[in-house]
Amino acid sequence: MSTKEKVFQSQFKEGAYPFYEELRQDNPIFKMSEVHNQTTWMVTRYSDVKELLKTPSFLKDFSKLYPNEDEENVEQTIFSNMMLDLDPPDHTRLRKLVTPYFNPKTISRLSPRIDEIAKELIENMKNKQGPVDLIDEFAFPLPIIVISELLGVPPEDRNSFRKWSNTIVSASEGEHPQFSQDVKDFVAYLDDLFERRRTDPKDDLISNLIQAEEEGEQLSRNELYSMVVLLIIAGHETTVNLIANTIYALLQHPDQFNRLKEDHSLIESAIEEGLRYYSPVDFSTARWVEDDREFHGTTLKQGDVIFASLSSANRDEQKFENACSFDITRPNNQHVAFGFGIHFCLGAPLARLEGKIAIQHLLTACPNLKLAPYTTPTWRKMFLLRGLEQLNVTL
Numbered sequence: 001m002s003t004k005e006k007v008f009q010s011q012f013k014e015g016a017y018p019f020y021e022e023l024r025q026d027n028p029i030f031k032m033s034e035v036h037n038q039t040t041w042m043v044t045r046y047s048d049v050k051e052l053l054k055t056p057s058f059l060k061d062f063s064k065l066y067p068n069e070d071e072e073n074v075e076q077t078i079f080s081n082m083m084l085d086l087d088p089p090d091h092t093r094l095r096k097l098v099t100p101y102f103n104p105k106t107i108s109r110l111s112p113r114i115d116e117i118a119k120e121l122i123e124n125m126k127n128k129q130g131p132v133d134l135i136d137e138f139a140f141p142l143p144i145i146v147i148s149e150l151l152g153v154p155p156e157d158r159n160s161f162r163k164w165s166n167t168i169v170s171a172s173e174g175e176h177p178q179f180s181q182d183v184k185d186f187v188a189y190l191d192d193l194f195e196r197r198r199t200d201p202k203d204d205l206i207s208n209l210i211q212a213e214e215e216g217e218q219l220s221r222n223e224l225y226s227m228v229v230l231l232i233i234a235g236h237e238t239t240v241n242l243i244a245n246t247i248y249a250l251l252q253h254p255d256q257f258n259r260l261k262e263d264h265s266l267i268e269s270a271i272e273e274g275l276r277y278y279s280p281v282d283f284s285t286a287r288w289v290e291d292d293r294e295f296h297g298t299t300l301k302q303g304d305v306i307f308a309s310l311s312s313a314n315r316d317e318q319k320f321e322n323a324c325s326f327d328i329t330r331p332n333n334q335h336v337a338f339g340f341g342i343h344f345c346l347g348a349p350l351a352r353l354e355g356k357i358a359i360q361h362l363l364t365a366c367p368n369l370k371l372a373p374y375t376t377p378t379w380r381k382m383f384l385l386r387g388l389e390q391l392n393v394t395l
């Protein structure tokens, strides 16, 4: 089995950190697989990861190397125009359009509503008997409600939305039988929603983006689909993992957990440490080598694929003292959990705010939170993301 296949297995996630450590020492630009003369690489050192993510000749837009001559189908419509998969100038234009909605000041206005959502979910959990799955009951619904409200998806459509976004996320991680049908349904739904917002605009992101589409050449219809889909995918599973992984790390380290319970002012640095220690996004998305080149002693060929291991970079001893310790007071925590360079996570202020509010409320409402007896959480079988299957706890 090639390493690329192995990284899809949950056992790989369990043993990934010692493996990354070996790679950082002996084989920092690691060949994951070679298929039809195209090599896939994994970069593991902190400094190399940053260099990779800021170098323009590691392309995001692979159609520059492999132009697609097929007629565009509905799946390409929503995926091929995502700014995460584009380079400047298109990336710059699209990012500029949405940046104002995600800056820390704008995002901070959502605090009262996130408070309410967190409190309500915790109340529902507390009404249940016995252990609860913190992911199903809390970490999962919270970000999907927040992103749906931010975009302007009506509450009654949230369940279908969740189903489609699940299909799309899992499809990007391997095959999914329902994929084509779900994508068609999703696009039909978006068409209808866009139409409703066009005729009756509300104070939400979709209405604002539709206006940008109407007001000129700023955003095409396909870019609008892609932007909405990107925001759902990027803003959803990742934040679930931030909340659940950080709680898991706290439960595994009772000294740190107690410290945080005693001093809530450590919440922000605890979130940063959660992001570093169990990074919700294990790998960056792919970069493509524009021309044959050397990269720290390794020869890369045009068209090769490279992934940055953010998790590995975040445990690099050359950058972080006691990198494998979980320390919620860690100073100067310059992790790369949100990436680096021009594609640095747009939603970082929102993710941080959601994580902070979620965990703070949980600590206050459930100070005796513990892992449920006889359960060992396991990591989901996913490549790009690091998230738990379940997190069964007693409150």
Ligand code: HEM
Pocket (backbone or CB within 6 Å): 053, 083, 084, 085, 095, 147, 230, 231, 234, 235, 236, 238, 239, 242, 279, 280, 281, 283, 284, 285, 286, 310, 336, 337, 338, 339, 340, 342, 343, 344, 345, 346, 347, 348, 350, 351
């Ligand atoms: C803890 C939660 C999150 C983590 C760890 C995370 C991580 C990341 C990372 C690593 C990237 C860069 C990927 C690459 O360069 O290949 C990224 C990009 C992005 N993220 Fe996040 N993200 C989170 C939450 C969010 C949220 C809540 C949103 C929005 C609602 C969001 C929207 C985006 C967007 C739009 C991009 C693409 C930016 C661009 O191409 O310029 N993310 N994120």
